[in-house]
Amino acid sequence: MNIYHDENMPFAKEFFGDLGTLYPFAGRELNAEMVENADVLLVRSITKVNESLLANNKSLQFVGTATIGVDHIDQTYLKSRDVPFTSAPGCNAISVAEYVLSALVVMSERYLIDLFSLKVGIVGAGNTGTRLSEKLSALGIEYVMCDPVLAESPNDTRNFVSLDEALACDVISLHVPLTQDGEHPTYHLLNETKLKNLTSEQILINACRGEVIDNKALLQLKQNGMQTKLILDVWEGEPNLLHPLIEYAEIASAHIAGYSLEGKARGTEMLYQALCKQLNIPANKALKDLLPSASINSVELKQEFDGILLNQLVKMVYDVRRDDGIFRQQINTQGFDHIRKTYPARREFSAVTVSMNNQANEGVPHRLGFSK
Structure with missing residues (x-):
């Protein structure tokens, strides 16, 4: 079995080495010729899996992404070919929540803000938003959650607020998937109109997808004196981001909020378990047996x-x-x-x-x- 995997997937050899021959690849460089003989394709968010990529492949049996988001996967095309697909929902949710908490700790120290007095608006109440809410609850920090999709679900009994109410909080933390269709699209969810209403006292955090914020509108507003404090881990048009926007961010990073060792490795483990299920073989390896001890444990x-x-x-x-x-x-x-x-x-x-x-x-x- 030919198993092609993103070179940045930790413990890929340990999890998949016994199941076939491994072929690591650079995620953004993958093309149709390279995966012509793939039986299993394991990617991360920077690889678009679609008809163009798989045009030459006739042997594909399984596709997995070691990420929460799936906007880079053409699931309709995979279904048309009867190729099983799985993602890793929640794999790096804790990592992203801890990125946000670390950013808030830094900002509270930098600006002498009482962290415990802040009210946080969490936009997106899925795995990541939920993990963040749990950490805020542990600290007694007030928060509200906005998620119109989950608000319509009879199985979710949490209290949700409108987007405008969430955007009025001291801290706004974005944790939505990127969608352009449907009743509640998130592409440019924070457009020029929404961004104009933010104040100098607020902190805006984006650790989900860059396109959720209109980066050009944000840059223009900042250049015109907008004082809202920005924490940006994701950028519109990655990897070709709007470089002038960087200088206006209090904290800037390269889409690594979910890049803890545990977060990335959890995604690998989840794909391993899914592939074993697909192959009808026991999953006899576990992440807990592979993680090294922390330097300060x-x-x-x-x-x-x-x-x-x-x-x-x-x-x-x-x-x-x-x-x-x-x-x-x-x-x-x-x-x-x-x-x-x-x-x-x-x-x-x-x-x-x-x-x-x-x-x-x-x-x-x-x-x-x-x-x-």
């Missing part, structure tokens, strides 16, 4: 948990300023894809065990995701 806290400890704990595991620095240093010389390909190891909160001395708030770190 345990911490003992000897004082009441507060904002200072939160700042120290979060930045000890992941300080988003590192990625902002890498991005600004390399984007003009190395390029967007190089930054993603050479992304340094990053762990999630769960890689660190936190113990406390029976303080009143000792459960907060564990509700945030730190291990007991």
